[in-house]
Amino acid sequence: MHYFSQLFHYEHPWSHVVIGMWHKYPNPHCTHVQTIDVLDRSVDPQTGIIRTERVLGCKQKAPGWIVKFFGGSEDAFVREISFVNPATQEATITSVNLSLSQFATCYENIRYSPTTDGRTMFHQTAEIQRFEQNAHLGKP
Numbered sequence: 001m002h003y004f005s006q007l008f009h010y011e012h013p014w015s016h017v018v019i020g021m022w023h024k025y026p027n028p029h030c031t032h033v034q035t036i037d038v039l040d041r042s043v044d045p046q047t048g049i050i051r052t053e054r055v056l057g058c059k060q061k062a063p064g065w066i067v068k069f070f071g072g073s074e075d076a077f078v079r080e081i082s083f084v085n086p087a088t089q090e091a092t093i094t095s096v097n098l099s100l101s102q103f104a105t106c107y108e109n110i111r112y113s114p115t116t117d118g119r120t121m122f123h124q125t126a127e128i129q130r131f132e133q134n135a136h137l138g139k140p
Contacts, residue, residue, distance in 0.1 A: 004126040014089045014114040017122075021082075021091065021112065025056065032058050034075075050084040055098070076100070089114045104130045 010017050025033040035057035042051050056078045076099035084091045091112040097105060108126045115121055 001130070002128040004124075004128075006122075006124050008122040008124075009115065010120040010122060012120060013118055014091075014112060014120045017112055017120040018084060018091050021093075032061060034059055048086055050082075050086075052082045052084075054080045054082075056080060056095075060099075102131060104128055 012020075024030070025036050033056055035055075037055045037057070038052060039055060040051070040053040043049070044051070058076045058078065060074050060076045076097065078095050078097050078099075080093060080095040082091065082093040093108075093110040095106075095108045106126055106128045108124065111121075111123045113121050113123075
């Protein structure tokens with residue numbers, strides 16, 4: 001297992017950063033993201049929390065021989081679920097790869113929250129779990 005974490009402060013208010021989050025894809029600087037499909041979107045009438053579930057379609061940047069070796073394709077898909085709470089000004093995004101998950105799974109968590117000085121804190125973690133070829137046999 002590999003673990004990654006980073007913390008960053010945007011010099012913009014939370015509302016601007018969250019609007020930018022929704023307009024992140026597609027854009028000419030991230031051409032690997034080809035499609036964004038919204039599977040579900042709902043608003044909790046009690047809390048006002050907006051829940052959105054999407055699937056992002058990407059073109060992998062791995063060399064062609066690696067893709068063929070693992071039996072995949074250059075198309076990759078990621079499932080993303082986000083929660084935006086306007087009352088507390090918290091936005092969280094969780095994502096997991098759907099493609100090649102039989103070899104490795106990447107669980108990513110992102111949180112946007114306001115700071116007392118009007119900036120926005122971005123906290124990202126990712127955990128990559130590899131699956132050994134004999135894992136299904138119960139061997140270490």
